[in-house]
Amino acid sequence: NAGVTQTPKFQVLKTGQSMTLQCAQDMNHNSMYWYRQDPGMGLRLIYYSASEGTTDKGEVPNGYNVSRLNKREFSLRLESAAPSQTSVYFCASLSRDIFQPQHFGDGTRLSIL
Amino acid sequence: KNEVEQSPQNLTAQEGEFITINCSYSVGISALHWLQQHPGGGIVSLFMLSSGKKKHGRLIATINIQEKHSSLHITASHPRDSAVYICAAFLMDSNYQLIWGAGTKLIIKP
Numbered sequence: 044n045a046g047v048t049q050t051p052k053f054q055v056l057k058t059g060q061s062m063t064l065q066c067a068q069d070m071n072h073n074s075m076y077w078y079r080q081d082p083g084m085g086l087r088l089i090y091y092s093a094s095e096g097t098t099d100k101g102e103v104p105n106g107y108n109v110s111r112l113n114k115r116e117f118s119l120r121l122e123s124a125a126p127s128q129t130s131v132y133f134c135a136s137l138s139r140d141i142f143q144p145q146h147f148g149d150g151t152r153l154s155i156l
Numbered sequence: 157k158n159e160v161e162q163s164p165q166n167l168t169a170q171e172g173e174f175i176t177i178n179c180s181y182s183v184g185i186s187a188l189h190w191l192q193q194h195p196g197g198g199i200v201s202l203f204m205l206s207s208g209k210k211k212h213g214r215l216i217a218t219i220n221i222q223e224k225h226s227s228l229h230i231t232a233s234h235p236r237d238s239a240v241y242i243c244a245a246f247l248m249d250s251n252y253q254l255i256w257g258a259g260t261k262l263i264i265k266p
Contacts, residue, residue, distance in 0.1 A: 088254065099253075142187060144201030
């Protein structure tokens with residue numbers, strides 16, 4: 044049981060480059076989330092998807108797009124990377140029962156030069 | 157003012173001490189979530205609760221809905237408990253949106 048799988052684990056980009064962070068969960072969860080965590084800071088929600096086919100902006104959506112490809116997969120895209128987007132990105136999933144634990148991926152460490 | 161506030165921000169204690177981390181919120185919530193983030197960065201869910209008290213090993217979480225306050229307690233603390241502890245609240249009537257506390261960095265010295 045892999046849980047939540049994020050790829051890649053590390054990435055270095057140049058300013059202006061684009062990339063997509065992939066996230067997949069195998070727990071049949073309905074809700075999926077993308078967070079960023081800057082050094083010494085708490086988690087901030089970028090986008091979330093309460094169910095397949097829906098996405099909603101979180102606290103810091105600017106500069107990002109998401110796709111809920113199917114129930115398993117929720118991707119995060121940076122169209123034109125900026126140094127301010129250097130961060131650790133976490134994907135998470137949650138079942139419809141909010142009293143079940145939220146499961147997190149191991150994170151993607153992204154550096155924008 | 158943040159809708160979910162944690163205290164203290166940092167806590168250093170000696171091995172064996174009883175630890176209390178507090179979380180207060182100012183909005184209506186459906187449930188409150190306690191998580192642990194280890195220095196390596198991995199995040200683990202500890203408890204989800206909407207009322208009363210839950211216990212798992214040396215960890216105890218309580219919530220008082222009327223007072224809009226939750227606490228996480230660690231008994232017989234150990235250096236391996238050193239981590240950042242985070243509370244997050246599910247907003248009532250929201251679309252599974254969570255509001256996050258800033259975290260409490262706990263260091264347990266041997």
